[in-house]
Amino acid sequence: MSDTEVNDVLERLCNLLRMETRAFGQKYGLQPVQIDALTYLTQCNRYSNTPQAVGEYLGLTKGTISQSLKVLEQKSLLRKLPDEQDKRVVHLTPTAKGKKLIENAIADKSLAPALANSTKITELASVLRSTLRKVQQMNKRKAFAACHTCRFNEQSKKGYLCGLTQEPLSAQDIQLICREHEYPS
Template sequence: MDSRVIAEMILHLGHITSREAPVLGLTPAQWAALRYFARANRFSRTPSAFAAFQGTTRGTASQTIKSLEAQTYLTRMRSEADGRSARLDLTEKAKAILAHDPLEALVRAADGLSRSGRGHFASGLQLMLGEVARERGKPTFGNCASCERLEGDGCRRVGQAHYACGFMSEPLVLKELDGLCINFVQGAPLRRTGSFAGATPR
């Protein structure tokens, strides 16, 4: 298939799955923020990381975040490390409303693909996202499971975690491996065989 056709189809898919009118009282920008903070790992649930992911200004991102805090969809926690930076977490109210996310139509369409089809499609999109981000000088977001900075072999030893982030020098729990991260650097995907405990060493 022609590369331009692929690009146009991706763009069109984005257009028809995003609504301009508010859904359940939330604008498309607010829905995008809730999705981001639902998927981002603890290192990336910050206003600046969200702005980078959306490709928008910090001021615009801040306004969206403040509106969600005012509606009690997000809660802000100050960093214990420096007291200046903040981490944003979804409230239970936000987790409940995400079940009605207008993006669910696209999720169902993706579910219709075969498991191998989803894998190939996701890999291709990740490569495309990385290329466009590099060309435009933007950070490339991805997850720990395919990041070259992931350390560990999946085996738990006394006093050690299964995995760790080599960039942040922080241990990672298994459920964090699929979270979006602003510190992502493309590496070989982590092989998973039923459970992380049986993962192939990186």
């Protein structure tokens, strides 16, 4: 009864967010998918900023996303850097211009002010987090969540360590989205 209502509200919020993304993009000659891709690239870690990962994150094929990334590069919103170890791999890093644009895109949305001064914000965050987690576990795709909730993330006196790559992670690092993320079982 009440959960179909939550469902409807969430669906409608999605519609509205998409409309706003479309409207914002139009001011800069950008498509919604381009905004989405660039947003992801400002939030993901160094293991996850590849065309492949962007495609998986957004549920699009690599061929499709490749075209959108080409446009973003042509508009100087991101740069492509070849990987040092694996020469097949390309890393995508937003330029200052690209980062600024995404900042504006987020600020332009009516979601942020709608959440401001919301009294039960902490509780809302907690319920939404667990909902997202269930959805992620349910749909059989990669979770694409931040390292601090990952089962590979280890904490010692020296700081954080990724058990998968065996690389140390900073406090900022563990807030970033990782394509290798797995929830603890």
